[in-house]
Amino acid sequence: MARKFWLFKSEPDCYSIDDLKRHGTTHWDGVRNYQARNMLRDEIKPGDGVLFYHSSVQPPGIVGLAEVSRSGYPDHTALNPESEHFDPKATDENPIWYMVDVRFVSKLPKMLTLPDLKREPGLENMMVTQRGSRLSIQPVSSHEWKTIQRMISKLE
DNA sequence: GCCAACGTTGGC
DNA sequence: GCCAACGTTGGC
Numbered sequence: 440m441a442r443k444f445w446l447f448k449s450e451p452d453c454y455s456i457d458d459l460k461r462h463g464t465t466h467w468d469g470v471r472n473y474q475a476r477n478m479l480r481d482e483i484k485p486g487d488g489v490l491f492y493h494s495s496v497q498p499p500g501i502v503g504l505a506e507v508s509r510s511g512y513p514d515h516t517a518l519n520p521e522s523e524h525f526d527p528k529a530t531d532e533n534p535i536w537y538m539v540d541v542r543f544v545s546k547l548p549k550m551l552t553l554p555d556l557k558r559e560p561g562l563e564n565m566m567v568t569q570r571g572s573r574l575s576i577q578p579v580s581s582h583e584w585k586t587i588q589r590m591i592s593k594l595e
Numbered sequence: 596g597c598c599a600a601c602g603t604t605g606g607c
Numbered sequence: 608g609c610c611a612a613c614g615t616t617g618g619c
Contacts, residue, residue, distance in 0.1 A: 472602075495617055571600040573616050
């Protein structure tokens with residue numbers, strides 16, 4: 440199957456590109472939205488490319504690249520009452536929530552900001568440039584991926 | 596901090 | 608199954 444591409448949002452106060460760089464690999468846990476869950480469980484595969492996006496900062500934008508290293512498996516934080524992501528409806532038999540693992544690839548020399556993306560021809564239909572787009576895991580088309588790689592190669 | 600957009604919940 | 612009320616996300 441062909442390699443696919445995704446955009447993963449994270450609030451840097453919660454988990455930043457520097458955290459991923461330091462750890463090398465992480466579980467992408469805590470996603471509690473069914474649309475995103477379905478992608479994590481069914482569609483996101485090892486080798487897929489990930490745009491690491493910082494949200495809820497001024498400006499928001501893409502700060503790095505990562506790669507999926509493990510496909511979907513149950514998000515155990517949903518089973519842990521101590522976790523802030525605990526979900527009392529989740530059980531071993533029906534974990535409800537899923538996560539993948541991602542591996543650090545690179546940190547961009549500087550952020551590709553959301554205004555940069557909105558200005559870029561070819562990204563008009565990209566999900567993250569649409570107003571009100573709150574999904575924390577978003578599919579990225581191969582054309583959008585190529586456009587962004589070209590933007591990255593021109594940074595600095 | 597505001598608030599628009601969106602998802603979820605629950606009464607009917 | 609509809610939809611109002613509520614909660615959350617996230618850009619600004």
